[in-house]
């Protein structure tokens with residue numbers, strides 16, 4: 371299974387300013403290719419990485435907020451060569467089609483199939499098997515996902531949601547992606563904070579946790595070592611423990627370690643380099659899980675380890 375970050379931005383401000391790209395995720399397994407949450411600019415990010423969109427097998431939209439589906443119509447047209455070659459399956463919640471539709475009617479017959487996602491239901495797209503979670507707490511109809519063998523899922527994707535009891539279990543998998551828009555969760559906002567991400571990681575104990583879909587505040591928090599140093603949470607201590615360890619290795623049952631983005635200048639250089647090497651080209655789960663027990667996803671526009679881009683984005687974010 372190979373996962374490429376076509377963006378790591380979450381929330382309107384990040385998208386509007388393109389502090390990080392907002393193209394969502396691209397999953398490949400065997401010969402199956404799935405675009406997930408193609409937000410604004412996705413088509414640009416796919417083109418940058420020379421992904422041939424006419425070979426996509428499907429598009430999966432977790433919910434109809436613009437940062438998750440801004441380019442869904444563009445990708446449907448690209449996948450089907452402007453509708454001349456019907457192809458692929460589009461999966462999305464029913465309200466993305468029925469209530470305030472984000473998939474335009476004129477191109478709904480371009481894909482072979484349109485699937486309205488149901489809660490807690492299994493789906494198969496050629497080699498890719500996935501299952502929706504219960505409905506997330508997020509205003510519009512939103513689902514999280516687990517990919518792979520239901521008995522031991524390889525990827526859990528915690529999409530936008532407010533924290534709820536059972537969220538860790540719903541998405542428990544070998545590798546977990548956690549959409550973390552806020553630094554600190556707020557009762558009035560239906561988004562996860564870093565504090566929620568910590569709870570989820572501690573409960574689910576994935577082998578690798580990737581925090582992504584950043585709002586601007588966690589981006590700043592991640593980008594400022596000082597902020598992380600003084601943060602009073604054990605999450606921050608876990609981060610520090612990892613950054614100060616010479617050669618972290620994963621011990622089952624040990625506290626989940628969480629590393630900070632590779633743009634941080636905190637003695638991470640050597641390990642960052644190895645991460646860059648191991649994931650040169652499109653970042654891939656199999657590559658990354660080789661050396662890194664846990665880490666924050668970088669604030670990247672595409673591959674996780676685009677160091678130049680990281681520093682650029684961090685600088686911008688800190689201004």
Ligand SMILES: [Zn+2]
Nearest residue numbers: 433435508530
């Ligand atoms: Zn949302």
